Amino acid sequence: MIPKILLVDDELPFEALIRRHFRKQIRAKEMELLFAANGLDALDKLQVEGPVDLVITDINMPEMDGLTLLEKIGIFDSTIKTVVLSAYGDMRNIRTAMNRGAFDFLNKPIDFQDLEITISRALKQVQEIRENQQKLRAAQTQLIQSEKMSALGQLVAGVAHEINNPVGYITGNIGIAEEYLQELIELLELYQTYYPEPTEEIRKKITEIALDDLINDMPLLISSMREGTDRICFLSTSLRTFSRSDADHKVAFNLHDGIESTLLILKYRLKGKDGRPTVEIIKEYGDLPLVMCFAGQLNQVFMNIIANAIDAFDMGNLDFEKVIPTIRISTEVMPANNSVAIRISDNGPGMSEAVKHKIFEYLYTTKPVGTGTGLGLHISRQIVVEKHGGRLSCESEVGAGATFIIELPL
Ligand SMILES: Nc1ncnc2c1ncn2[C@@H]1O[C@H](COP(=O)(O)OP(=O)(O)OP(=O)(O)O)[C@@H](O)[C@H]1O
Ligand SMILES: [Mg+2]
Known part of the structure; x- marks a missing residue:
């Protein structure tokens, strides 16, 4: 950032004199000079011109003098230095x-x-103060993020763990129940062989329970129970994959597992609602090696980006007669820069150039109060760039959807 200095003086020749003196620095883009003719004018410039680092002001001026200006600047932005x-x-x-x-x-x-x-x-002082502010802010965001994640992560991991035990009883017993039933059926067949003429009461019961259907149905019943428990096990594994706590060291991680577990957690949100059809997911997974990473945090990045795409479908005033909301997730190794790339695209409303410029900023959101906090992408970029030395970028145009690209070094 080029340092910006605002000079405030009501004497006209002052501006020309200063400009002449600093012309080399200005041309070399080492500083940028702004001028104001009095205190009021200076306050206007501060508001319009974006962050100014230093104000140099005369004292006696019409409209608003330098001493009053000093007070106002203190209220406006206390990091600005004044001379x-x-x-x-x-x-x-x-x-x-x-x-x-x-x-x-x-x-x-x-x-x-x-x-x-x-x-x-x-x-130099302004720069130091601003850098420290930045660091403090980054640390704060990180803290909020890790608090949020660890609370959520612990809860999820806890629930997943609690589910495992009861599911364990069921899976363990299905096999045994199947065996018992098989044996009872065999016994029944033996009876039928040796006592082919049952009494009236048994005959009535056989008709009543439709014995043949019951016996035929048994394997289907068992296999659908198996499938149910398999799914619960998968869910519980995914939940644990998603909430892996890896605060202090990287682990070798299958990114596809991370994406899958994220999709599973978002499954409910992907379902159609309020006139929006169910979001279609197209996966184009490449052949990825395990990647050393903070897995739980990367899952958070996948989550933020996919959740944003769903938000975009929900809020984008799309004509669902014409568009099927679709999220495409592709992964590939990029040998040229020894990295992997994960692309997450949606065919939602996209965003304007102006919005696109700001999406990674701290607290930037276009969503109504209470819906978005504007932290999702800011945190995601921090995780990808600072924690993993990777890159997070976005390509988007109004009406043409959005693509987020996560690049991670191998
Ligand atoms: N896929 C997308 N399509 C269109 N706009 C998007 C998309 N992803 C992000 N944006 C824009 O970027 C802004 C910032 O996103 P970010 O995830 O940082 O915050 P948020 O979603 O508004 O709030 P939070 O994620 O903290 O709940 C969004 O408010 C939205 O305007
Ligand atoms: Mg978001």
């Missing part, structure tokens, strides 16, 4: 300025060497 220009020996104003948080003062007429030193000192 006041004062007449030589004007101790009273200088004291007031310092008390209002000015960083330094310079005497008029300006000594350019002094000005340059002051500017570079001030800019």
